[in-house]
Amino acid sequence: AQTVTQSQPEMSVQEAETVTLSCTYDTSESNYYLFWYKQPPSRQMILVIRQEAYKQQNATENRFSVNFQKAAKSFSLKISDSQLGDTAMYFCAFLSNFGNEKLTFGTGTRLTIIP
């Protein structure tokens, strides 16, 4: 079974700074998908960014980018020029490519952006 580990329960940074959230996972598969979801106080789960394991290039979405290290099974999220609206819980998630539709989530990192 796959596991996803987020070792940082809480983080805080000053507005406009860059912050990196860590995520590691464990799997025996070679092809899979990785996601970062954001959960603001409104409770809605929102997809931030996705990475397909067979793609070597790191995914980017505006101020959000990932550092995907397949051999190390590491998938960190970098938020540049952080904004107050980035304050939220961030969840890393794993999805197998072999017909199992289960998203396995990490325990989350609570990120606070300080004005």
Next chain:
Amino acid sequence: DAGVIQSPRHEVTEMGQEVTLRCKPISGHDYLFWYRQTMMRGLELLIYFNNNVPIDDSGMPEDRFSAKMPNASFSTLKIQPSEPRDSAVYFCASSFHRSNTEAFFGQGTRLTVV
């Protein structure tokens, strides 16, 4: 599309009562998921459907929980009888075809069993 719609947003019920949570997925999506979120256990997948058929219900905690999807636009999650330990936020999500596409989540139902 209005997104995944869940109702109610909040539910408070007494122990032993039946609780029904409702979900309307995004039109055209053929996968529907029910998740439960608690402080202790984080986000757990309870069950998911493909084309209205339950595919994997191994996450359903016990027989008190049941889920149905009578048609492509509606699903229910029922707890009978409810217990205080069922208190959690329950999310419904839907996605289209293969899951390399985004799973869209509803805003969740916060259930409190007293």
